[in-house]
Amino acid sequence: MDSILVKGNGPLNGEIPIAGAKNACLTLMPATLLSEEPLTLTNAPRLSDIKTMTQLLQSLGSEVSALSDGQVLAMSSHNIDNHVADYEIVRKMRASNLVLGPMLARLGHAVVSLPGGCAIGARPMDLHIYGLEKLGAEIELKDGYLHAKAPRGLKGAEMELRFASVGATENILMAATLAKGTTVINNAAREPEIVDLADCLRAMGAQIEGDGSPTIVVQGVDRLKGATHPVVTDRIELGTYMLAPVIAGGEVELLGGRIDLIGAFCEKLDAAGVSIEETARGLKVARKNGRVKAVDVVTAPFPGFPTDLQAQMMALMCTAEGTSVLEEKIFENRFMHAPELGRMGANIEVSGGTATVHGVEKLKGAPVMATDLRASVSLILAGLAAEGETLVNRVYHLDRGYERLVRKLTGVGALVERVTGT
Numbered sequence: 001m002d003s004i005l006v007k008g009n010g011p012l013n014g015e016i017p018i019a020g021a022k023n024a025c026l027t028l029m030p031a032t033l034l035s036e037e038p039l040t041l042t043n044a045p046r047l048s049d050i051k052t053m054t055q056l057l058q059s060l061g062s063e064v065s066a067l068s069d070g071q072v073l074a075m076s077s078h079n080i081d082n083h084v085a086d087y088e089i090v091r092k093m094r095a096s097n098l099v100l101g102p103m104l105a106r107l108g109h110a111v112v113s114l115p116g117g118c119a120i121g122a123r124p125m126d127l128h129i130y131g132l133e134k135l136g137a138e139i140e141l142k143d144g145y146l147h148a149k150a151p152r153g154l155k156g157a158e159m160e161l162r163f164a165s166v167g168a169t170e171n172i173l174m175a176a177t178l179a180k181g182t183t184v185i186n187n188a189a190r191e192p193e194i195v196d197l198a199d200c201l202r203a204m205g206a207q208i209e210g211d212g213s214p215t216i217v218v219q220g221v222d223r224l225k226g227a228t229h230p231v232v233t234d235r236i237e238l239g240t241y242m243l244a245p246v247i248a249g250g251e252v253e254l255l256g257g258r259i260d261l262i263g264a265f266c267e268k269l270d271a272a273g274v275s276i277e278e279t280a281r282g283l284k285v286a287r288k289n290g291r292v293k294a295v296d297v298v299t300a301p302f303p304g305f306p307t308d309l310q311a312q313m314m315a316l317m318c319t320a321e322g323t324s325v326l327e328e329k330i331f332e333n334r335f336m337h338a339p340e341l342g343r344m345g346a347n348i349e350v351s352g353g354t355a356t357v358h359g360v361e362k363l364k365g366a367p368v369m370a371t372d373l374r375a376s377v378s379l380i381l382a383g384l385a386a387e388g389e390t391l392v393n394r395v396y397h398l399d400r401g402y403e404r405l406v407r408k409l410t411g412v413g414a415l416v417e418r419v420t421g422t
């Protein structure tokens with residue numbers, strides 16, 4: 001298994017291009033199932049999760065071709081000859097459940113394996129089921145699979161999500177585009193990935209209003225057409241690389257970066273004493289003098305502080321001046337990076353969903369590993385400023401969500417290399 005070796009070596013300078021968003025692309029791809037005409041995505045990220053979604057769509061009968069070195073995904077679903085999303089694919093990636101809404105809307109039936117829990121929490125699907133049932137679907141759980149059918153077709157309805165779930169909002173939104181009549185989703189998720197999905201669906205002919213607000217209104221149409229859509233910038237990759245010069249020192253321009261994608265995160269960096277400048281090409285981030293100040297963080301749905309940047313923020317807080325308290329409110333088990341950071345000399349106490357980080361002057365390199373994507377990248381960030389060498393194992397997590405990580409970091413002067421395992 002491959003590892004990544006990071007040698008702490010001080011200031012980073014230069015620019016890092018930010019890719020299209022993994023989590024947007026993973027919901028835009030299943031949107032191909034809604035139409036017989038081709039859907040093309042540009043600015044797609046080159047990630048193993050995208051390959052997994054490609055495999056899943058192909059298993060259903062979609063044609064998916066990766067063009068332009070993987071940055072363009074040309075998809076066509078004129079002939080869907082299978083309606084079963086198999087456990088063998090779904091278990092690899094929870095986002096596979098995003099084929100449920102579109103298949104149900106287009107075909108009137110779908111069988112999708114329940115993804116089960118994952119390292120960061122139990123992650124049930126009750127909200128997806130609640131919303132689709134409101135639209136008239138009949139859903140049964142049999143042998144670990146959700147069997148969904150809409151014998152009389154889907155019908156628009158008003159509903160209120162008990163929690164603003166990203167995935168549930170996406171599944172319901174996609175299904176509602178082809179339902180008869182009006183659907184109102186109250187307490188909908190407001191993440192930029194939802195707005196991106198709505199933009200793409202509108203380009204396909206859907207009638208949607210209110211995306212980006214807590215109430216989304218969809219007027220169902222009979223059919224959707226083909227479209228070409230650029231995937232929005234990855235705000236989590238952006239936030240992650242913004243922290244590289246903050247942790248290691250220096251000044252880096254993040255190409256394609258936008259403050260409106262991660263306002264709450266930028267406010268925290270500002271309070272910590274980091275300089276962020278909007279440029280014509282993106283965002284320039286610098287830490288020029290001394291240590292950053294400790295700040296407290298509470299994760300929340302958008303526009304709050306993203307849970308997907310909590311681990312990386314913790315890596316920064318390890319060497320901040322003072323004590324910071326990080327509260328994780330979205331997932332119940334998302335502090336697996338804390339003991340690993342502890343092996344590098346961080347002083348962190350975890351109690352339930354709260355981590356208290358007492359800043360130390362310096363971290364020390366160590367062999368570490370993590371059990372999820374964001375936890376893994378937090379260890380890479382920590383390694384950038386640590387004394388000595390940090391070997392981050394289980395690199396396959398990073399391959400799921402960070403394209404060309406080694407190339408991007410070495411491009412700004414970091415000493416990072418991939419070590420091929422046996």
Ligand code: EPU
Nearest residue numbers: 023026095123124125126127128165166167168330331373
């Ligand atoms: N939840 C329920 N019932 C449901 C759905 C969700 O209780 O039916 C709970 C979950 O268990 C969790 C919370 O609601 O505690 C939030 O889950 P949500 O549905 O919002 O998350 P998701 O759609 O499963 C997406 C991202 C995650 C990101 C979360 C929160 C994708 C493919 N994944 O997951 O990304 O953390 O939203 O912003 O879009 C990552 O990229 O590393 C990642 C985990």
